[in-house]
Amino acid sequence: MAQPKDGDSATHMHEVLLEAFCYENDIYVIKVDDATKMSRILGQDSVESCCLVQKVWADAPEEQLTKAENQLVDYCEAHWDAPQQPIVQLPAV
Template identity: 45%
Template sequence: MCNSMAPLKVETFSGVAAKSPIAQCVKAVLRRACLEKRLTVGLLPAIQYLSTNTDGALFCFTAEAPPGDSATHMQEVLLQAFCVENDIHVIKVDSPAKMMKILGCKDQTIDFNCVLVHYPYTDPFSDSQEMDMSILTEAEKDLIDHCDGSWASSQTSVIKLPEK
């Protein structure tokens, strides 16, 4: 599904990535992590998790805070900075509702503005400081490649998640 990656096309007026294979990778990563119970959902639970497990998270998916919610926006900015500092891949998506739908949740009270994906249960670093890439799925590897490829970009693209 995610083996053949095409370069992202970014619309200059919005920074929103056009529908692309990377969106399918996001979907696959979220669903697999959900099945394996490797998720922390919600901004405050994510912050609490990261306060004690800086090496435990692989990805941090964030969606824009609602307009006018400056407190949530500030928390998101600080969380993203923390993730970057701790080598956690930050991925912006277009909709918390789409993340909720991908994960099969119907509870409207749960905050899907932030979803952390944890490493698989084995120790990702074993005896070295380098991550063991063999424990990751192809979709996770493709998503890491996408993040590494856009690391130096001054504008972070927003991945448009599939509707279904």
């Protein structure tokens, strides 16, 4: 999720509801500093405020994560119950 622009109350409410849904359904949420940077990293023309990234598992009996994926999961689990999620500063791409 990217930070909404100041004064954009509709997007803010949308994000609050989306975060609540994700929390209730055990979906990790990572907040980032800028939607434009997130769009570039994902190779998209534009991402308005959030995107859903889904891991497609191979037909393996057990989950096999890369080191980067494990770090991402560890980060999400470490901040799962935080009253306020930290905002990840994305690199300029």
